[in-house]
Amino acid sequence: MIKYLISFFYIWLLFTAGLFAQNAASPYSIYGIGKLSGYGLAYHNNMGGLGISNGKFSVLNNINPALLPLNFFTTFDAGLYAESRSLVTSELSESNTNGGLSYLTFGFPIKEGKWTMAFGLMPYSNVSYNILATSNVVNREEADAEYQYLGSGGINQVYMSNGWQIIPNFLSIGARVGYAFGTITDETLVELNEIVYRDEEDTIGRLKEFRSSNYFRSSRYSDFLFEGGIQITRKLNEEIDVNLGFVYEFSANMNTKRNERIEVVDASSPEPPTDDILIETSGTTVLPQKFGYGLSFTKKYKWTFGIDYYSRNWSKYKSDFENEQALTNSFELIAGGEFTPDFFSVTSYLKRVTYQFGFNYEQTPIKINNTNIDDFGINFGVSLPFGAASILNVGFKYGQLGTTQDGLIREDYMRFNLGMTFNDRSFGWYRNQRKFD
Numbered sequence: 001m002i003k004y005l006i007s008f009f010y011i012w013l014l015f016t017a018g019l020f021a022q023n024a025a026s027p028y029s030i031y032g033i034g035k036l037s038g039y040g041l042a043y044h045n046n047m048g049g050l051g052i053s054n055g056k057f058s059v060l061n062n063i064n065p066a067l068l069p070l071n072f073f074t075t076f077d078a079g080l081y082a083e084s085r086s087l088v089t090s091e092l093s094e095s096n097t098n099g100g101l102s103y104l105t106f107g108f109p110i111k112e113g114k115w116t117m118a119f120g121l122m123p124y125s126n127v128s129y130n131i132l133a134t135s136n137v138v139n140r141e142e143a144d145a146e147y148q149y150l151g152s153g154g155i156n157q158v159y160m161s162n163g164w165q166i167i168p169n170f171l172s173i174g175a176r177v178g179y180a181f182g183t184i185t186d187e188t189l190v191e192l193n194e195i196v197y198r199d200e201e202d203t204i205g206r207l208k209e210f211r212s213s214n215y216f217r218s219s220r221y222s223d224f225l226f227e228g229g230i231q232i233t234r235k236l237n238e239e240i241d242v243n244l245g246f247v248y249e250f251s252a253n254m255n256t257k258r259n260e261r262i263e264v265v266d267a268s269s270p271e272p273p274t275d276d277i278l279i280e281t282s283g284t285t286v287l288p289q290k291f292g293y294g295l296s297f298t299k300k301y302k303w304t305f306g307i308d309y310y311s312r313n314w315s316k317y318k319s320d321f322e323n324e325q326a327l328t329n330s331f332e333l334i335a336g337g338e339f340t341p342d343f344f345s346v347t348s349y350l351k352r353v354t355y356q357f358g359f360n361y362e363q364t365p366i367k368i369n370n371t372n373i374d375d376f377g378i379n380f381g382v383s384l385p386f387g388a389a390s391i392l393n394v395g396f397k398y399g400q401l402g403t404t405q406d407g408l409i410r411e412d413y414m415r416f417n418l419g420m421t422f423n424d425r426s427f428g429w430y431r432n433q434r435k436f437d
Contacts, residue, residue: 025096025128026085027409028373028402031366032317032327033221033285034127034154034184039063041103042079042419046381046395047336048358052294052308053231053245058389058423060107060118061163064247064294065174066229068116068163073389073423074108075118085413090404098128102417107161113168118161124225126154127184148189155182155221163229171232178225180254188215214263219321221285223254236297243306245294251316254285258321283320288313301344305337314365327365328372334360336379354383356395369406376400381417393419 029035043059044051051063060075061067079102086095107118131149159178166173191212227249236242260279289312296306314327336358342351358379366373381395395417402410 025087025098025130026401026411027087027129027131028364028366028411029127030129030131030149030151030186032314033287034125034151036125037123039122041077041105041421042381042393042395042417043356043383043391043421045397045417046356046358046379046383046393047338048334048360048377048379049332050294050296050306050308050334050336050358052229052247052292052306053243054294054296054298054304054306055231058391059421060105062103062105062118062120062122062161064229064231064245064292065118065161065163065176065227066172066231066245068107068118068161068174069109069113069165069172071107071116072109072112075106075424076422077103077105078420079103080418081415083413083415085411088404088410088412090407102419114165116163119159120161121156121158124155124157124178124180124182127151127186144192146191148187150187150189151185153182153184155180155184157181157225159225169233172230174229174231176225176227176229178227179222180225180252181222182220184219184221186217186219190214212265214265216261216263218259220257221254223252225252226250239299241298241300243294243296243298245292245296245308247290247292247294249290249292251289252287254287255282256285256320257282281321284318285320286316286318288316301340303337303339306335308332308334310334312365317365328367330363330365332360332362334358338383352385356381356383364401368408371403371406371408373402373408387423389423391419391421391423393417393421395419 026035038045038049039062040049040051041060041062043056044063049063051061053064055061055067055070057070057072060071060077080100081102082097082099084095084097086093103120103122105118105120107116109116129149129151133147135145135147157178157180159176161174161176163172163174165171189212227247229247230245232244233241258281260281262277290310291312292308292310294306294308296304298304310332312330314330317327336356338354338356340352340354342348345351356379360377360379362375364373364375377397377399379395379397381393384392384394386392397415397417399413399415400410401413402408404410
């Protein structure tokens with residue numbers, strides 16, 4: 001029965017997931033290609049995103065493909081999220097919320113314990129911002145300009161992963177190839193407000209939108225992404241394993257097609273004339289390579305604790321259109337774990353629940369006024385078993401991005417994650433494995 005449910009959910013979500021919902025608005029997503037999304041599923045995000053070296057038989061590892069052979073089920077996983085952000089400065093605050101689909105994954109063993117394949121669809125980056133600013137016009141004391149910066153969209157990717165166990169209980173390798181595609185739209189709206197009369201009582205009058213200029217930009221990205229992974233496991237003693245993992249994402253030269261339109265309006269005329277200039281260009285956006293290292297300790301069916309570290313040389317980010325956007329090198333540190341009181345308990349459901357925790361600290365590639373924009377988060381979650389081997393992953397994250405120092409913005413955010421992992425052994429079309437022996 002569950003195989004039909006898996007098929008139904010998978011087909012339905014594919015049709016309804018043409019575009020992922022945008023994250024709640026973040027002004028820092030204006031930089032580069034936006035805020036990058038991690039590869040972790042809800043299960044991994046409950047531990048802060050931990051997953052380079054640690055895996056589990058009932059969950060697909062989407063972070064390091066070398067760990068895919070641990071899973072010997074046919075697995076379908078879909079993730080949902082809801083997010084709330086409060087944007088705070090030294091004087092003002094504002095809140096916004098959003099939510100939607102996080103990812104879709106589907107995996108199955110070609111040869112149990114030796115070769116597992118997975119497919120998926122998930123966001124690679126998100127852009128969502130709405131910024132208002134006012135400034136005086138140079139050499140015009142009685143005029144000011146209002147600026148509104150709007151951005152939306154992002155880059156998604158569809159991918160295929162494979163993992164192979166080379167030496168049983170010791171060495172595994174994996175590879176992922178993905179096709180990234182998506183559109184990011186940016187708008188800059190400028191309204192010039194100027195004094196146009198002064199009456200007998202010396203009252204100042206203004207004509208709103210006396211003159212405006214609007215800039216619209218649409219950037220379409222596409223390219224293939226490649227990542228490789230290695231995982232090594234050794235026995236620390238009879239009960240505890242020590243695991244090492246490494247992932248490497250190659251640099252990418254993303255094909256970029258850009259349409260730009262400049263619109264100038266003179267609103268003082270009874271029939272405001274509009275001048276448009278349309279520019280179409282093509283170029284390349286260079287994404288730098290990424291390294292990831294992981295160390296974890298595991299007592300099977302009981303607990304896991306680990307540390308992951310990522311680094312990316314964002315100073316090598318280049319765009320044929322945005323040379324002015326200088327980014328700095330970034331890194332991220334993740335620590336987390338999980339604990340199951342009694343995986344095999346038949347008298348207590350709560351003892352079979354897995355409890356998770358984790359934190360992550362990231363120095364993002366954004367630096368403003370010589371101030372690094374850092375991101376810190378605390379994560380909690382539970383994995384609730386149901387059916388024969390399926391799991392409902394529920395998690396919560398509280399985090400802070402940025403600072404209110406030097407006139408900057410701090411984002412306080414909360415994110416709820418829900419992951420539905422359906423595991424089943426009833427798909428029989430690949431079960432005849434003698435040809436792989």
